[in-house]
Amino acid sequence: MASQKSNTSTSNIENSQLNTRKNEIQNETNIQSICFVENFVLIWLDANVKESSDQFYDSVHQLQRFVNTIILVSDEIEYADLIHYTKNEKVFIIVSGTFGINLADIMEETPQIYSIYVYCDQREYHEKWATNFRKIKGVFTDMIPICEALRRDVRQANNDLISINILQSTKSPELDQLFICSLILKEVLINNEYNEETIKEFIKFCRVHYNNNSYQTKIIKNYEKNNKKLSPIQLYTSECFLYSMLNRALRLYDIKILTKINFFVENLHEQIKKIYSQSNDQQQITVYHEQTISNDQFLQLQKNLNSLISFNTFLMATMDKELSLKFLEQSQNNPDLIDVLFKIKIDRSISSYPFIILDEFDHYKDTDRYVLFSFNAIFQIKKIQQLNERLWQVNLILAKDDDEKLKSINKWIEKEFNQLNGFLRLGQMMINIDKRDRAKEFYEMLLESTPEDDIEMFAYIHRKLGYINDQNNELNIALSHYEKSYEIRSKNIQANDPRFCKIYAGMGAIERKQGHFEKAIEHFQLTLDIYKHSSKPNPSLMAFCLFNIGLIFCEQNKYDEARDKLEKALRYQKDSSSHNYDLLAKIHSNLSIVFEHLTDYKHAIEHAQKALEIVTNIIEPNHNQIGIYQDHLNKLYQKIDE
Missing domain, CATH: 3.40.50.2300 (Response regulator)
Known part of the structure; x- marks a missing residue:
């Protein structure tokens, strides 16, 4: 590779x-x-x-x-x-x-x-x-x-730095929002439409950010002139600016760059797919990928034997086991990290996920034989064994075409996001997994690029920005976005139209935080009343309104009334086809607080445990929110011991 x-010969400038x-x-x-x-x-x-x-x-x-x-x-x-x-x-x-x-x-x-x-x-x-x-x-x-x-x-x-996503084997697949997010990202990047203007804008972007780099600038100029002739595989394996930009954007879910570079992802995927379909490579081969991972990630691997794992990149693996071991030997020997040799068995008789043996397709025509998988390859974890004090081998196989968990997740995605397409799905997932800064960046970018006559999209974007700013505690900015969304919609629809409900609910949530309880309850009740007379009520949004009313009663120390509203919210959310796990966790958490005030510690602990279980599966393991939920549960255990 x-x-x-x-080849570091000095160049004359x-x-x-x-x-x-x-x-x-x-x-x-x-x-x-x-x-x-x-x-x-x-x-x-x-x-x-x-x-x-x-x-x-x-x-x-x-x-x-x-x-x-x-x-x-x-x-x-x-x-x-x-x-x-x-x-x-x-x-x-x-x-x-x-x-x-x-x-x-x-x-x-x-x-x-x-x-x-x-x-x-x-x-x-x-x-x-x-x-x-x-x-x-x-x-x-x-x-x-x-x-x-x-x-x-x-x-x-x-x-x-390659992002690894492990499907939690002990939970319902729909609970694992991080794994789902990686699938949606793949779907968006390899199916998104683009045109020549997209490529021109990307090259312009690259010129700005590589203008101080004469080596990469030459490659960019050549790419601008010959992008239709150049092989995406050779460009990627040359590890030029395309390789570097793409892998950072994938690691950080940098939607700004992903929306610019997605055409290259699709081109690379299509070339791999085409070569794979035309190849007669052997049915079974074994390749190796070395990576140093955190102790938390390794623990997740051990907990989820026989479950699925995906690598959020175009994974490159070698047929030379000793080469992978050599690179691991040169690692830092960091006691906080674990060296892992992934041994990957490929069997074309049970999996049709595209990959190629690079050989002549490699930019450098390496003698070391490498395999390049298409984007976000998914594998099953078959075996984990320790080779020495610091080195572990994890045996993987390419996921089968008929894997039931994958089928279940893909059905859930289509049902959950049937009204959203392309990057709008990814924007919503950024909210779901609590990457609000990335979501905000995306919707602000979308606001600038949306045609002026697309009224529905403008109203949608302002509502989303209202929600994100609310979550960031930027309440005045959030309220202005909701008001803008309301202003746009009110030109075309009546005030009791269900399309206003999410706006009313969002405004109510802000007013609750500002201490304007009467206004907040008015907006929440308005939403509930509209849905009572609607042929298509939204149980999840009704749960959200009842949840917020419950919070108001909590702040007023009316704990019996709060419990009533929160329990109703829980029933609505459980009945909802929309899996708003963030809201579900918050309902359980606040019910735990209410029962704690009512000195019913048994039910307080039950709800605290449920909240922690949910939140652990929808956000990254090191997120501070998990610690907050865990601390509350620990405090309840201490009270019982006292």
Whole structure:
């Protein structure tokens, strides 16, 4: 693969390009002005390196083959600011010997730092202390071996950052919102419509974000001229800007970039699919994928033996087991992470999920044989075994075409989202899994691009933004969005039309938080009254209104009335075909609080347990909301013990 090639010969940059590059890098010193489009940033920390030197720019030209954003800093304060800002990126550090001695301990404990390269003139002296730090990959006196090490580490870091989604085997498939989100993302990206203007806009976007990178700029220019002739597979396996941007966007659910790059996902998928359908490769092969995962992720693997797992990318795996083991041996030996060798058995007789053996399709024509799976390949976890103290092997097989759990989930998706298409489904899922910032970014982008005559869409978007801002406790902004949605709809429909109900309910929720209880109850009751006379009531929205009225009674210390409303809300939500698990968890949680005030600890614990069980399955394991629910349950246990 590309990662095993080394071609870091120094390139000569024309004087005009060099001067432009100097000016551009000088404008990058303020980290907050940089929009990251890749998973990585490289910080070069050295008080003696000058931005104006030809040597620096020549080094940057070499390094940017692997990391786009390179920032030179000359003091510890500026370095600390940079590290604080780079929360979503993995950081590679080139550091002078002097700064290395002073900062190695701190760097070792900084989670976003992936690798450190000490660049100095006194190699023997600095190797004495550098060997004590696992993140330091070596002491170097020349840039070429740093580039070789960086290329290898970027490749492994990309592997380690691949998002894994594991279907919880002990729960109803519909409860696992994270796994469902990955399926919806796949559906959206490989089926979305695009035109030539989409590609032009994407290239324009790339030019802006790679304008300081002469290496990638050449590739972008070639892609602009020849995108119809170029092979998507070869572009992807070259690990150029397309590969880097796509994998970051997939990891972070960056809808802004996904809406721009989705045409490439579809093209890549279609090429893999076409080659797969025409190939006569053997029915059964075994390949390997190495990845370092967290202890929490590994625990989920162990808990869900025989369940399903998906990799949220175009997964690349090798036929060479020893090659995968070699890369794992070079990992950081981080005690908080576990090395996993995924052994993947492919059987075409039971699974038709497309993949190809790269060989001549690989950009680099590697002798190491690789397999490339199409997007979001799904596997079944068959066996987990420990190979040594830090290394585990997880045996997978491609999911069968007739897998019942997958069928059940896909039916649920079509039923739940039958009125939403494309990226609108993904926007709703961002709300469902509590990625509100991504959802807000998406709907704001949609608001700008929606045609002025599409009144229904404008009303829908404003309502969604109202909900998101409400959840972010930006109440005045939220209310203005709901009012805008109401204003748009009121031009065409009567005030008692059911299409107003979600707006009324949203406004009521905000008014409740603002302490305007009478106004809030008025809006909730209006919604309930409309649905009482509607041929198509919405039980989930009625549950939402009753839930909020129950909260008002809680705030007024009317706990018997609160219990009555919350129990009615629970019945409506359970009867609803809409699986609003977030609301269901909140109803159970607040019933627990009500029963706690009524000193009925048995029922308080039952509802607290149910709330925790639900929320654990719909948001990411490290989300702070899980801790809040767990703390409440622990407090109830303590009260019983007392």
